[in-house]
Amino acid sequence: MLRHIIGKLALTIAAVFLVNGALTAEEKILHFYNWSDYIAEDTLENFTKETGIKVVYDVFDSNEVLETKLLAGKSGFDIVVPSNSFLARQIKAGVFQKIDKSKLTNYGNLDKALLKVLETNDPGNLYGVPYLWGTTGLGINPAKIKAVLGDDAPMNSWDLVFQEKYISKLKSCGVSFLDAPSDVLPSVLLYLGEDPNSLSTSMYLDKVQPLLMKIRSHVTYYHSSKYINDLANGDICVAIGWSGDVAQAATRADEAENNVEVQYVIPTEGAGLWFDMLAIPADAKNVENAHILINYLMRPDVIAEITNYVWYANANTASFNLVDKEISGDTSIYPDAETKKKLFIFDVMPPKIDRVQNRIMTRIRTGQ
Amino acid sequence: MRRKLSHRLILFLSIGYAFLYLPIIILIVYSFNESRLVTVWAGFSTKWYGELLKDQGILDAVWMSLRIAFLTAWVATFLGAIAGQVMARFGRFRFHSGFASTITAPLVMPEVITGLSLLLLFVSMETMIGWPEGRGMLTIWISHVTFATAFVAVIVSSRLREMDISIEEAAMDLGAHPFKVFFVITIPIIMPALISGWLLSFTLSMDSLVITSFVAGPASTTLPMKVFSSVRMGVSPKINAVATFIVLFATVIVVTSSVMTIRQDKKKQREIQAAMKENLGK
Numbered sequence: 001m002l003r004h005i006i007g008k009l010a011l012t013i014a015a016v017f018l019v020n021g022a023l024t025a026e027e028k029i030l031h032f033y034n035w036s037d038y039i040a041e042d043t044l045e046n047f048t049k050e051t052g053i054k055v056v057y058d059v060f061d062s063n064e065v066l067e068t069k070l071l072a073g074k075s076g077f078d079i080v081v082p083s084n085s086f087l088a089r090q091i092k093a094g095v096f097q098k099i100d101k102s103k104l105t106n107y108g109n110l111d112k113a114l115l116k117v118l119e120t121n122d123p124g125n126l127y128g129v130p131y132l133w134g135t136t137g138l139g140i141n142p143a144k145i146k147a148v149l150g151d152d153a154p155m156n157s158w159d160l161v162f163q164e165k166y167i168s169k170l171k172s173c174g175v176s177f178l179d180a181p182s183d184v185l186p187s188v189l190l191y192l193g194e195d196p197n198s199l200s201t202s203m204y205l206d207k208v209q210p211l212l213m214k215i216r217s218h219v220t221y222y223h224s225s226k227y228i229n230d231l232a233n234g235d236i237c238v239a240i241g242w243s244g245d246v247a248q249a250a251t252r253a254d255e256a257e258n259n260v261e262v263q264y265v266i267p268t269e270g271a272g273l274w275f276d277m278l279a280i281p282a283d284a285k286n287v288e289n290a291h292i293l294i295n296y297l298m299r300p301d302v303i304a305e306i307t308n309y310v311w312y313a314n315a316n317t318a319s320f321n322l323v324d325k326e327i328s329g330d331t332s333i334y335p336d337a338e339t340k341k342k343l344f345i346f347d348v349m350p351p352k353i354d355r356v357q358n359r360i361m362t363r364i365r366t367g368q
Numbered sequence: 369m370r371r372k373l374s375h376r377l378i379l380f381l382s383i384g385y386a387f388l389y390l391p392i393i394i395l396i397v398y399s400f401n402e403s404r405l406v407t408v409w410a411g412f413s414t415k416w417y418g419e420l421l422k423d424q425g426i427l428d429a430v431w432m433s434l435r436i437a438f439l440t441a442w443v444a445t446f447l448g449a450i451a452g453q454v455m456a457r458f459g460r461f462r463f464h465s466g467f468a469s470t471i472t473a474p475l476v477m478p479e480v481i482t483g484l485s486l487l488l489l490f491v492s493m494e495t496m497i498g499w500p501e502g503r504g505m506l507t508i509w510i511s512h513v514t515f516a517t518a519f520v521a522v523i524v525s526s527r528l529r530e531m532d533i534s535i536e537e538a539a540m541d542l543g544a545h546p547f548k549v550f551f552v553i554t555i556p557i558i559m560p561a562l563i564s565g566w567l568l569s570f571t572l573s574m575d576s577l578v579i580t581s582f583v584a585g586p587a588s589t590t591l592p593m594k595v596f597s598s599v600r601m602g603v604s605p606k607i608n609a610v611a612t613f614i615v616l617f618a619t620v621i622v623v624t625s626s627v628m629t630i631r632q633d634k635k636k637q638r639e640i641q642a643a644m645k646e647n648l649g650k
Binding site for chain 1: 403404405406408410425484487488491494495502503504581582584585586587588589593594596597598599
């Protein structure tokens with residue numbers, strides 16, 4: 001019996017080592033760390049066919065998990081996809097290496113205006129290449145809102161959720177806020193006509209907090225993903241949400257044929273802009289391959305396929321005509337020039353402001 | 369002697385069971401839903417099973433989780449049994465309480481702390497001695513064994529404390545070597561504890577998310593990680609389909625094992641009766 005158990009143990013241990021050994025011995029490989037389903041179904045397959053580089057695709061569930069791994073070092077990944085505000089902080093921590101643009105022949109396809117905006121987070125665009133982007137705006141159910149507020153409801157304004165006289169009535173059909181202080185609070189500042197990336201703590205404590213405290217009892221819940229299904233089911237009628245998520249809710253409601261219509265709107269006051277960035281960790285092993293994949297992802301036909309699959313806008317000007325008309329014509333995904341001017345980018349906040357933002361959000365959630 | 373259950377008891381019992389099993393039944397029913405929405409019924413369809421079989425990402429994650437859970441369960445049971453034996457049988461040696469509390473510490477430690485500290489350990493080990501090279505299945509397995517062992521140790525030692533020590537002493541009186549006593553007497557008696565320890569480790573490993581997220585590396589996405597990361601793009605009924613398979617798998621194992629135990633019990637009883645008859649006949 002004992003010999004039996006020991007034998008089994010030795011075997012399993014040997015097996016584990018072999019698996020690990022086999023993986024490290026392989027060449028022409030690339031470790032890609034991204035969100036789940038955040039790429040078209042056949043992109044990586046086609047890439048492997050074309051270049052012979054095998055891509056190992058792993059997924060993370062939050063920027064925080066990614067950040068922990070990057071900061072701990074030796075993550076083993078060659079390309080990671082942080083959001084822009086996280087990227088900014090991580091650049092300062094020195095976890096990325098500069099991208100060698102001489103290897104990126106498709107770099108010229110990128111939208112110059114967006115690259116310029118991104119310099120707020122990454123001066124000189126040295127470390128990150130924009131992958132997909134979106135905005136933080138409002139997901140609405142027009143029919144339900146009309147039923148509650150009447151025909152003159154301010155559907156395309158932050159008034160809908162920040163003005164007490166509207167939100168107090170919308171409470172009856174359900175309102176959700178993102179559980180993300182760094183998304184919600186800047187939007188409030190913008191609504192108040194202030195600098196959305198304000199660095200003054202009194203701005204948050206004296207202006208943002210009172211407004212949110214006043215309306216907090218009308219918010220059904222604070223959550224960052226639940227609203228997708230609830231919008232699609234018609235359980236809530238307005239949500240502060242991310243553009244791609246709301247688009248997804250709309251598609252789902254459509255597929256379910258449950259007579260729920262969901263729309264995404266970028267409020268006329270403007271909205272926050274965020275990017276998911278491709279970046280290469282400083283200690284990546286397959287740097288060459290990482291550049292080849294990043295370059296591949298900047299090819300207009302490739303990134304257009306991805307946008308068609310995930311319904312997030314890309315930052316590739318040359319791909320615009322290859323994107324399905326249904327998506328490229330949708331101003332909530334690809335805003336027109338007029339709206340674009342009103343978009344602002346979420347900047348990285350110093351720890352002091354981070355703390356204030358978090359504290360306000362907690363106070364609003366708990367009411368204390 | 370069978371007692372008849374009163375109506376009120378039956379009511380409470382069914383509420384309890386409904387609370388435990390209704391969610392699972394709903395989950396299975398919705399895996400056959402036509403709609404992409406997890407909560408809206410739109411007709412019967414098996415298309416999500418087809419989609420699931422095409423989704424290499426999820427299948428890889430399931431396979432990864434199963435392998436890690438299997439390996440974890442064996443090693444954790446082995447180590448946990450030894451630890452339990454030491455805690456319950458070796459008397460009050462020096463550092464006894466220190467040993468007992470360090471072994472059970474992972475039970476009360478928040479997962480985030482365990483995960484982060486293991487991550488830091490692995491990273492610094494790699495910089496200092498070059499092993500483990502990178503993170504992946506191996507490091508996940510080590511971490512899972514670490515916390516699963518604690519659970520097994522507690523189960524085994526409490527079973528050992530309940531067990532009548534005089535049986536072991538009798539075996540030793542009759543000349544059995546301590547090892548022989550352990551394998552021939554102790555192990556069969558604590559077998560139920562070992563089996564439940566094995567199953568518990570398997571389950572704990574299958575659904576560990578926080579610790580795994582910290583210590584995972586490239587090419588080692590487990591099922592919980594896959595499910596949680598798909599939340600951003602929306603959970604699809606494919607997840608229900610996977611869950612249905614897992615429930616099915618678990619049911620088959622539980623049913624076969626209980627059928628086997630019942631058969632063995634009956635066989636044992638027949639043998640005992642036969643032996644008693646023989647003795648009486650003399």
